[in-house]
Every structure is written in structure tokens, then in C-alpha cells.
Amino acid sequence: MSDPAIATATQQILMAVQRPEQRPVVKTFFDEKTFTASHVVHDPQTLTAAVIDSVLDYDPASGHIKYDSAQEIVDYVHAEKLQVAWQLETHAHADHLSAAPWLQEQLGGKLGIGANIVQVQEVFGKIFNADTRFARDGSQFDHLFTDGEQFKLGNLNAIALHVPGHTPADMAFIIGDAAFIGDTLFMPDYGTARADFPGGDARMLYRSIRRLLTLPAETRLFLCHDYKAPHRDTYAWETTVGAERAHNVHVHEGVSEDDFVNMRTSRDATLALPNLIMPSVQVNIRGGHMPEPEDNGTSYIKIPINKL
Template structure:
């Protein structure tokens, strides 16, 4: 069975490797509080850029938000004279709140996510009893990407790949020779993402990972998270497809689907939910916007009891 989207992504990376297309410049910002890497990728010729997986600071005890982390992105973009075309989300994160709407107000850019966000909105709209006023059609976003959709960052070719398994809506964005893969893989010494959230599935995650691993070995891979593997004393969020295929402790070459699914399912059963899952999903399923104010003018985050 032909995978034309993957073939296009492979050809795109190979053009950069051969010097026939420009390589994007990537600057990453790591938020240690949520272990999240935000990436700013730009075309050095046109200075056009995308911001990928931004972070809104949120203090759970007080419910207060701030923009210290996102402001670093703003400062960098302005200092480098970049023009932001896109605010990209690899999926609706369960471990941090998105700062994309605030960054849009500061820097511009279309807000985009995978088209399967509608499945996430349907499931979590019910869990949080969001009501009929919460649209479950993805309309909170400027663009919904489908598998194989092509776009550009300035003069650099880009393509969206649907890589479900962690959630049904996960996307990887291959921009030039750089792949931004969200929560599918971690650094080779840490392994892979969990697959036990609603709509997640370990076998589907395996197939998505193997699809990504078909990209050329030299493809630069930018991760959304790092948690420091045992024995490593620094955070890291950039690797290569070749390193993942060779060294990933969960899914290196030679690991089969049955073995991976058994490992991932057993491991997931031992994991606690992310600390910020309740605020994160409620906000991120709305495109990074808070729930509407109630009659007293205050916005509220709901915590369903015994629901997850």
C-alpha cells in the first residue's frame, strides 16, 4: 500500500540533504516546570517562521496564569526580525496550557492543529460537561491539517503527517529536514509516549512511530518533552531518526508490534495522570482559550470527580 504523504516527506528531507533546498533554523525554549520544549522554526532567507507547542505559565494552586515563558519566544522573534506565519500545535496537550492565542496577539500567525481534534473535543466535551455552547467542530482553530497536507514556512516546504496513538489527533510536522513529532517519541534513552489517554492506543502508536522511522536517518527530530533519562543530568530535545531507530529503548529496530504493545500497556498502567491534565485539556481543546466567563465574570476550570 502506497504512503504518498510519507514519500513526499522523505523526498523533501532528501532535497535538503542534497543541498537542493534550504534547511530551516530552529531555536528551542525549554520550560522545566512542564518539561516542554517550544520550537521556533524559520526560513533564513525570508525570515518567516512558525511557533510549535507553546507554553502558558499556570500556577495550579492559585489558578493564575502568566506569560514569562511565552515572552521569551516573543523576545527572540522580535530580536531576529522574524514574521510568524503559523502557531502550530502537534496535539491537544494534557501536561501544559497552550499560549498560542496570546502569541497570536503579539506576533500573528494562523493557529493550526490536526483535524482529528474534533474527536478529542467530542470525548472531553462530555467529560467536562462543556455544554452546547462549546463547538466540537475544530472551529477554534484557523486550520485543521489532514494527513499529507502541504504548506510552507517562507520558501521551505512542509508537510503534516497524522501520527495517532498517544491521542487520536497527534500530528508530526516535517519542515525541510526537521521533524517536529510532538508526543510520539522521546529521546532514545527515555523511550516513547504513553498511549492510555482517551482515544490513545499502543498498537496505533507503534505504527505511527514506525512510519516516522521511515524518514531518512539524518532527519533532525525535535521533541515536545524531556524528563532526563536515568544517568543523564541534562535536558535534551533534539535527536535524529537514525538515533531513534538504532537506540530507542522502547522501539528500536527489531522490536515488534506485539512486544511494544505489551510493554507500553504494562508501563502505562503504572503512570499517574499529568499534574495539569484538568486545566490543560479544557483550555487546549478550545484552541488555548479559557472557558467562557460565568455570570459573575470569572472563568472556571472544572474538575470532574472519579471520571478519569
């Protein structure tokens, strides 16, 4: 069956490979505390930029937040004289808090995420027993991307692809020849993302990964996390479709859907929850905003007992 969104993305990538002016510049900021790679991508002609998967510094012991990691992005954007058009989230992260609202205040840009965030809001709104002030319609975001939606970053062509499985709302943003794929794939020597969070689905993740791997081999892939595979001493967050097809330890060419699902399900059963899942999800389903303050003016993070 033909996939119009992939066909469009493929045409875009091949043009960018052939025309350097259609290749974006990417600068990555890696946060070792949460193993998160945040990316600033920009059009070299117009200097129009997007910030993808930013990190807010959060101390779970004290509940204090800081903006040191986000400030590095601000400093870079100012130094390069970039104009931020988008603050993009590949999904509602469970391992770090988003700094997007603070970055919007400093740099501007519309906050975008996949349209299926409403499913994630509904699921976790119930888990955390959120009150009626928490809207479950995605209105905390400026734009909800649909599968195959095309947009521009300056003069660069861009397209959003729905790649669910890790969560129902995961999106990959392909800008020029660079694909920002969130928590679908990791580096080839580390494998793939888990699929056991509420709303996750290993079979759906496999199909989303296979969809991404039909893109041209030279497509640059920028990942959201790295944990340093055994025998690798440095963090890494950039690879290619070709490298993933040939070498990904979980889902290289020849791995069947059933084999992947069995592996992923067994592996996920051994994994602990991310350290910051409680604050991260409650904040990120709100577009990076803290829960509504209570009558004393203070925001609180809930921890449901025996629920996750």
C-alpha cells in the same frame, strides 16, 4: 503498501539535506516546570517562522496565569526580525496550557492543529460536561491539517503527517529536514509517549512511530518533552531518525508490535496522570482559550470526580 505522504516527505528531506537553503533554523525554549520543549522554526531566507507547542505559565494552586515563557519567544522573534506565519500545535496537550492565542496577539500567525481534534473535543467535551457554547467542530482553530497536507514556510517545503496513538489528533510537522513530532517519541534513552489517555491506542502509536522511522536516517527530530533519562544530567530535545531506529529503548529496530503494545500497556498502568491534565485539556481543546466566563465574568476549570 506505498505511503504517498511519506514518499513526499522523504523527497523533501533529502532535498533539504543536500541544499542548505532548505534547512530551517530552529530555536528551542524549554520549560522545566512542565518538561516541555517549544520550538520556533524559520526559513533563513525569508525569515518566515512558525511557533510550535508554546507554553502558558499556569499556577494550579492559585489559578493565576502569566506569560513569562511566551514572552521569551516574543523577544526572540523580535530580535531575529522574524515574521510568524503559524502557531502550530502537535496535539491537545495534557501537561501544559498553550500560549498560542496570546502569541497570536503579539506576533500573528494562523493557529493550526490536526483535523482529528474534533474527536478529542467530542471525548473530553463529554468528560467535562461542557455546555453548548463549546463547539466540537475545531472552529477554535484557524486551520485543521489533514494527513499528507503540504504547505510552505517561506521558501521551505512542509508537510503534515497524522501520527495518532498518544491521542487521536497527533500530527508531525516536517519543515525542510526537521520533523516536529510532538508526543510520539522521546529521546532514545527515554523511549516513547504514553497511550492510555481517552482515545489513545498503543497499537496505533506503534504504527505511527514506525511510519516516522521510515523517513531518512538524517532527518532531524525535535521532541515536545524530555524528562532526563537515568544517568543523564541534562535535558535534550533533538535527535535523528537514525538514532531512534538504533537506540530507542522502547521501539528500536527489531521490537515487534505485540511486544511494544504489551510493554506500553503495562508501563502506562503504573503512571500517574500529569499534574496539569485538568486545566490543560479544557484549555487546549479550545485552542488555548479559557472556558467561557460564567455570569460573574470569571472562567472556571472543572475537576470531574472519579472520571479519569
